[in-house]
Amino acid sequence: MAAKILVVDDDKTILEMIRRYLSANGMSCVVTDSGSEALLLVRESRPDLILVDAEMPGLDGHSVCRVLKKEAATRHIPVIIMSGARVEESDVLAGFSGGADDYVLKPFSLAVLLARLQAVLRRFKTATADGEILKKVGIELDPAGRTVKVGGKEISLTRKEFDLLSVLISKAGRVLSVNYLLETVWGYDPADYNDPGTVEVHVSHLRKKLGPKLAKRIVAVIGHGYKFED
Numbered sequence: 001m002a003a004k005i006l007v008v009d010d011d012k013t014i015l016e017m018i019r020r021y022l023s024a025n026g027m028s029c030v031v032t033d034s035g036s037e038a039l040l041l042v043r044e045s046r047p048d049l050i051l052v053d054a055e056m057p058g059l060d061g062h063s064v065c066r067v068l069k070k071e072a073a074t075r076h077i078p079v080i081i082m083s084g085a086r087v088e089e090s091d092v093l094a095g096f097s098g099g100a101d102d103y104v105l106k107p108f109s110l111a112v113l114l115a116r117l118q119a120v121l122r123r124f125k126t127a128t129a130d131g132e133i134l135k136k137v138g139i140e141l142d143p144a145g146r147t148v149k150v151g152g153k154e155i156s157l158t159r160k161e162f163d164l165l166s167v168l169i170s171k172a173g174r175v176l177s178v179n180y181l182l183e184t185v186w187g188y189d190p191a192d193y194n195d196p197g198t199v200e201v202h203v204s205h206l207r208k209k210l211g212p213k214l215a216k217r218i219v220a221v222i223g224h225g226y227k228f229e230d
Contacts, residue, residue, distance in 0.1 A: 002026055002027055002028045003027050003028065003048045003049065003117075003121055004027070004028040004029075004030065004045065004046070004047045004048050004049075005022055005027050005028070005029050005030070005047060005048065005049050005050075005051055005117065006029075006030045006031075006032075006038060006041055006042060006045060006047035006049070006050045006051070006052075007019060007022070007029055007030070007031045007032075007051045007052075008031075008032055008033070008034075008035060008038040008050065008051065008052040008053060008056070008061065008064065009031075009033060009052070009053040009056070009082065010033045010034070010053065010056040010057060011033075011053070012033055014053075014106075015031050015033060016031075017110070018031075018051070018110070018113070019031050021110045021113075021114070022114065022117075025114055027117075030045045030047060033056075034056075034058065034059075035052070035056050035058055035059030035060060035061070035063060035064045036058060036059050038050070038052065038059075038064055039059070039064065039067060039068070042068060042074055042077070043073070043074075047077065048077070048078075048121060048124075049077065049078045049079075049080065049117060049120060049121055049124075050064075050065075050068070050077060050078070050079045050080070051079075051080050051082065051104075051113075051117065052064050052065065052079060052080070052081055052082065053081075053082045053083070054081050054082060054083035054084075054095070055083065055084065061081045061082070061083075061095075062081065062094065062095055062098055062100075064079075065079045065081060065095065065098050065099055065100050066098045066099065068099070069098065069099030069158045069159065070156065072156070075099070075146075075156070075157075075158065075159065076146045076159065077159075078101040078102075078120045078121070078123075078124050078159060079099065079100050079101055079159075080100065080101060080102040080103070080104055080116065080117065080120060081095045081100045081102075081103050081104070082104050082105075082106055082108075083095075083103065083104070083105055083106065084105070084106050093197055093198065093201055096160060096198055096201060096202065097201045097202070097205060098158070099158030099159060099160060099161075100160075101120050101123075101159055101160060101186075102116055102119075102120050102186070102187070104116055119187050120187065123163075123187055134166065134169050134170060136169050136172060136228070136230050137214065137217065137230055138150060138151050138214065139165075139169065139210070139214065140152075141162075141165065141166055141169060143166060146159075146162055148162065148165065150210060150211065150214065155209050155210070156209070157206070157209060158205075160185060160186070160202055161202055161205055161206050161209070163185045164181065164185050164199075164202050164203070164206060165206055165210075167181065167184055167185055168218060168226065168227070168228040169228055169230075171228070172227075172228045172229070172230040173227065173228070173229065173230060174227055175221045175224050175225050175226070175227045176225045176226055176227060177224060177225040178196045178199050178225050178226075180225065181199050181225065181226070182195075182198065182199065185199075186198065199226070203218055203220070203226060206218065216229075217229045217230070
């Protein structure tokens, strides 16, 4: 079955260009030039992935991503944010902290864009295929349902926070390098992107959501990475 992509961009020329290319390469596309309409279309069309422009009038891409990642019905859908070439590093980190699964800078090659979409979709399918429920120190993580319970109570995590916690718990006791986490959770090639700030921001958010007692179990090993102590 063809993957369904919701593409959101206020530039109709770019919107049509992406739609034609993805459709020609076997993907099903739903498009809109409005962030507000995108939120409605997500519920109607149930896309497998959302590609949204960062800068749009009204509801921009970052806002669309934050709204989707806060709602239980949509937070499992991967979101890729597109942004202009002059984007600051802080903007990229803000996108990831808001739950974005990847960032693409304009102008981009359509072939590269397609590869990024396929990579994120593969990571999503791999994560949901692992059905074994992980249980550690009061945390119950269900990869298939993409839910996390702490002390029997479900907590809300963004997709990347969920994936990060899943990797840490599944390899509890082992120190995982920043490069390993960037490659495994975000799909980055460390040769191209190895900024520890991306992981640091997500670890910080994850600790806050788990609460002070469990937060202490995510240990930063200076100069090496992070580990989950069980």
